[in-house]
Amino acid sequence: MTPNYGKELSAGAVLLIIAALLPFASDGYMLSIGVSIAMYTVLATSWALFSGPTHYISLATAAFFGVGTYVTGAGIDLLPYWVLLPLAALVGGVLAAVVGLATLRLSGVYFVIFTLGLAEMIRQCVTWFQNQQGHKGTYVLTDLTEAHIYWQLVGLAALVYLIGWLIQHSRLGFALRIIGDDEQVAAHSGINTSLSKVALFIVSGAVAAVVGAIIAPRYVYIEPAIAFNPMLSFQVVIMALLGGTGRLWGPLVGVIPFTFLWEVISASFPNQTTLLLGLSFLIIVYLLPKGFVGLLQKIRAKTGGFA
Amino acid sequence: MDIIITGLLLSGTYALIAMGLNLQYGVARIMNLANGEMLVVGGFAAFILFTGGGVSPLLTLFLVAPVAFFLNWLIYRIMLRPLVNRAKSRGALEQDAILTTFGLSFVMVGLMIWGFGGDYFNYSFLSRPIVIFGDNFGLNRVVAFVCAVALCAALYLWLNHSRAGMAIRAVAVSPESARLVGIDVPKLSARAFALGGAVTAVGGVIISTFLTLDASIGVLFTMKALIIVIMGGVGDVRGTIIAALILGVGETLVATFIDPGLTLAAAYAMFILILLFRPQGLFGRRPT
Amino acid sequence: MSVNVLSLRGATKRFGGLVAVDHIDFDVTEHQVMGLIGPNGSGKSTTLNLISGALTPTAGSISLRGARISGLPAQDIARKGVARTFQLVRLLASMSVLENVMAGAMFGHRRRGRHDAEHHAMEMLEKVGLGHVSHAPVGALTYIDTKRLELARALASDPQVLLLDEWLAGLNPTELEEGISLIKRLRDEGRTIVLVEHVMDAIRSLCDNCVVMSSGKKIAEGTPEQVLSDPEVIRAYLGDDDA
Numbered sequence: 094m095t096p097n098y099g100k101e102l103s104a105g106a107v108l109l110i111i112a113a114l115l116p117f118a119s120d121g122y123m124l125s126i127g128v129s130i131a132m133y134t135v136l137a138t139s140w141a142l143f144s145g146p147t148h149y150i151s152l153a154t155a156a157f158f159g160v161g162t163y164v165t166g167a168g169i170d171l172l173p174y175w176v177l178l179p180l181a182a183l184v185g186g187v188l189a190a191v192v193g194l195a196t197l198r199l200s201g202v203y204f205v206i207f208t209l210g211l212a213e214m215i216r217q218c219v220t221w222f223q224n225q226q227g228h229k230g231t232y233v234l235t236d237l238t239e240a241h242i243y244w245q246l247v248g249l250a251a252l253v254y255l256i257g258w259l260i261q262h263s264r265l266g267f268a269l270r271i272i273g274d275d276e277q278v279a280a281h282s283g284i285n286t287s288l289s290k291v292a293l294f295i296v297s298g299a300v301a302a303v304v305g306a307i308i309a310p311r312y313v314y315i316e317p318a319i320a321f322n323p324m325l326s327f328q329v330v331i332m333a334l335l336g337g338t339g340r341l342w343g344p345l346v347g348v349i350p351f352t353f354l355w356e357v358i359s360a361s362f363p364n365q366t367t368l369l370l371g372l373s374f375l376i377i378v379y380l381l382p383k384g385f386v387g388l389l390q391k392i393r394a395k396t397g398g399f400a
Numbered sequence: 401m402d403i404i405i406t407g408l409l410l411s412g413t414y415a416l417i418a419m420g421l422n423l424q425y426g427v428a429r430i431m432n433l434a435n436g437e438m439l440v441v442g443g444f445a446a447f448i449l450f451t452g453g454g455v456s457p458l459l460t461l462f463l464v465a466p467v468a469f470f471l472n473w474l475i476y477r478i479m480l481r482p483l484v485n486r487a488k489s490r491g492a493l494e495q496d497a498i499l500t501t502f503g504l505s506f507v508m509v510g511l512m513i514w515g516f517g518g519d520y521f522n523y524s525f526l527s528r529p530i531v532i533f534g535d536n537f538g539l540n541r542v543v544a545f546v547c548a549v550a551l552c553a554a555l556y557l558w559l560n561h562s563r564a565g566m567a568i569r570a571v572a573v574s575p576e577s578a579r580l581v582g583i584d585v586p587k588l589s590a591r592a593f594a595l596g597g598a599v600t601a602v603g604g605v606i607i608s609t610f611l612t613l614d615a616s617i618g619v620l621f622t623m624k625a626l627i628i629v630i631m632g633g634v635g636d637v638r639g640t641i642i643a644a645l646i647l648g649v650g651e652t653l654v655a656t657f658i659d660p661g662l663t664l665a666a667a668y669a670m671f672i673l674i675l676l677f678r679p680q681g682l683f684g685r686r687p688t
Numbered sequence: 689m690s691v692n693v694l695s696l697r698g699a700t701k702r703f704g705g706l707v708a709v710d711h712i713d714f715d716v717t718e719h720q721v722m723g724l725i726g727p728n729g730s731g732k733s734t735t736l737n738l739i740s741g742a743l744t745p746t747a748g749s750i751s752l753r754g755a756r757i758s759g760l761p762a763q764d765i766a767r768k769g770v771a772r773t774f775q776l777v778r779l780l781a782s783m784s785v786l787e788n789v790m791a792g793a794m795f796g797h798r799r800r801g802r803h804d805a806e807h808h809a810m811e812m813l814e815k816v817g818l819g820h821v822s823h824a825p826v827g828a829l830t831y832i833d834t835k836r837l838e839l840a841r842a843l844a845s846d847p848q849v850l851l852l853d854e855w856l857a858g859l860n861p862t863e864l865e866e867g868i869s870l871i872k873r874l875r876d877e878g879r880t881i882v883l884v885e886h887v888m889d890a891i892r893s894l895c896d897n898c899v900v901m902s903s904g905k906k907i908a909e910g911t912p913e914q915v916l917s918d919p920e921v922i923r924a925y926l927g928d929d930d931a
Contacts, residue, residue, distance in 0.1 A: 283799075367510040
């Protein structure tokens with residue numbers, strides 16, 4: 094029951110330092126892929142914190158991310174940059190709380206549909222609001238470089254892993270596993286099921302908003318179609334499920350290959366990205382229902398080794 | 401007045417596609433998120449036959465219906481039945497179905513873009529004005545409305561007054577009890593799913609006569625159909641029709657008085673209100 | 689005088705036009721084992737669901753030691769001290785036997801820390817006779833052991849009232865004997881129990897008091913001997929020639 098916590102944490106710290114060295118070792122192209130991987134790692138891992146145990150499929154990532162980019166976009170001229178990140182977390186968290194309280198009492202289907210439409214709804218409202226103001230987008234001009242953005246994301250990833258690790262070893266983490274197995278048993282055991290779910294949803298919403306706030310300077314010019322791109326939500330779901338949500342590091346295993354695959358496909362066959370998304374979904378359901386992590390465990394079980 | 405009528409004409413088609421989704425979700429218990437793509441495929445077929453061979457969309461209906469029925473039946477048998485069989489719980493099936501039908505939807509979009517490109521398509525069919533209560537409306541919209549209403553009515557009568565329709569409704573209410581009285585639930589689920597797909601594709605043919613479509617617009621219709629089904633209550637035909645009316649008229653009002661870019665936002669606002677105050681649908685009873 | 693732990697007053701549940709539970713009144717006193725019996729479909733399980741908060745009563749009130757619990761969500765009722773087993777066993781499939789019991793020990797009536805809960809859960813497993821399989825996955829259990837496990841999970845929360853929904857159903861004669869003696873031990877510990885049961889032997893040997901339901905109504909109340917010889921109860925079970 095008590096694995097070696099120190100070992101887990103120090104292994105994580107070493108990997109983190111290695112990841113942080115990337116900007117010194119590579120050229121612009123590899124660094125930009127590094128930024129993508131770091132971004133998707135944070136998004137997919139925080140997505141899995143909520144969706145892994147509860148089995149709710151959230152497609153709200155793009156909504157939180159977009160809200161975060163707009164916090165930076167609207168606030169960059171008014172407030173210091175470092176204030177914007179916690180502000181984005183706050184806004185994302187509040188949005189998640191409102192959405193969660195309204196929809197998490199209901200069945201999974203309602204939740205999926207609602208989150209799918211959320212980004213689109215906010216996008217339409219932002220577009221409308223900007224049209225009223227007479228412009229189409231916002232400039233985000235900072236002197237942050239690609240390496241700065243990368244380091245911020247790696248730092249955020251470290252924070253997300255730490256939060257995830259703490260949750261897993263907390264009452265809340267145990268409560269969520271019970272909810273994931275059988276919500277009725279959870280309620281009859283005295284667990285406040287909706288509060289637990291909303292709490293985790295707030296964490297994942299706040300994190301996604303911070304990612305958006307960090308990425309915004311990279312776009313330089315942000316407009317609703319970029320900030321609230323629904324593809325992002327689907328990519329995150331696929332990466333997390335492809336890796337497997339049973340382990341904290343699972344999503345990372347999905348993020349790395351999928352980011353490269355996505356780069357290749359969108360560079361050579363830009364029209365076929367939708368087909369790729371579709372096939373990935375089908376592969377997950379029919380071939381990898383528990384992701385790479387599940388596959389690995391199966392292979393280990395067959396060869397008789399221990400995890 | 402003309403706004404109300406425009407909204408009314410739109411809601412006829414909305415009701416039809418929502419009936420399609422309702423059959424699939426209410427009876428086969430699969431929330432088909434590729435529903436909107438089936439609609440686009442129907443519209444595509446009508447477009448190609450009309451521009452290529454001058455075939456009237458009203459004739460295309462009769463071709464699209466059986467083909468879509470068969471196609472959806474295959475989808476259910478090959479892709480969805482295994483999920484139903486392996487599912488340990490309703491929740492697990494739900495998650496699998498969501499992922500699969502999303503995948504299917506993206507694959508269909510991808511294939512359509514691959515084959516025909518991502519351009520908008522429309523064609524000019526019966527685009528003559530017709531005067532109702534002193535205002536001008538496109539004849540194609542009126543014809544589409546009449547077709548949609550006729551099909552909805554036929555479906556309603558069939559569900560309520562035929563033996564097969566009765567069996568389908570029995571499965572919708574309680575699959576376990578339906579099995580006990582000797583109804584072959586898996587077979588009927590497949591048929592209901594196929595029928596729902598056919599209805600949606602027919603809705604696509606109808607909608608293509610007056611709206612511009614493109615390969616990736618399907619998801620928009622999926623969302624609208626879902627909103628209607630949830631608003632009206634799963635398996636409730638009367639609720640579906642009224643919800644379609646509310647959505648059609650509401651959207652038209654928002655588009656006219658505020659901004660056409662906000663139609664989906666308006667639909668969502670309605671959806672949120674329903675979820676908060678009547679999650680069981682407008683007329684549904686509270687789940688027990 | 690003994691204290692009323694659980695009281696139902698006019699508890700009613702309607703499903704649309706159907707009245708599944710119709711103005712039920714009864715009290716369960718401290719250390720009492722109350723049997724809720726009646727023919728199939730008489731509303732026994734629904735009554736249990738009303739007490740545990742799985743369903744909300746349409747009318748009437750249910751109170752625990754004088755404090756109203758009807759209308760509260762299931763988790764609040766559980767925390768106030770009502771624990772239950774389910775008619776169809778519900779276990780946490782991805783967890784070990786021990787973790788299943790810890791679920792009850794950590795979040796129930798008495799909320800414990802993880803370490804404390806593990807210790808307590810182990811005790812409960814010993815009590816129901818599952819101490820030797822505490823680290824097994826639940827998939828490996830036999831049918832009666834899944835029932836035992838569910839019972840241990842309910843006990844782990846130190847409930848004021850334990851609700852058993854046909855806990856003995858589906859057991860073979862040997863298992864039934866073991867099951868009855870297990871519940872007897874719980875009674876001897878002084879637990880307050882409400883059980884819905886069909887097995888007559890169990891009712892006779894376990895229950896201090898019985899409430900008999902038929903078509904949602906209470907038709908008799910008393911000791912097992914009294915109610916089982918009541919002509920109206922016999923008519924409800926065997927059917928009425930005039931009906």
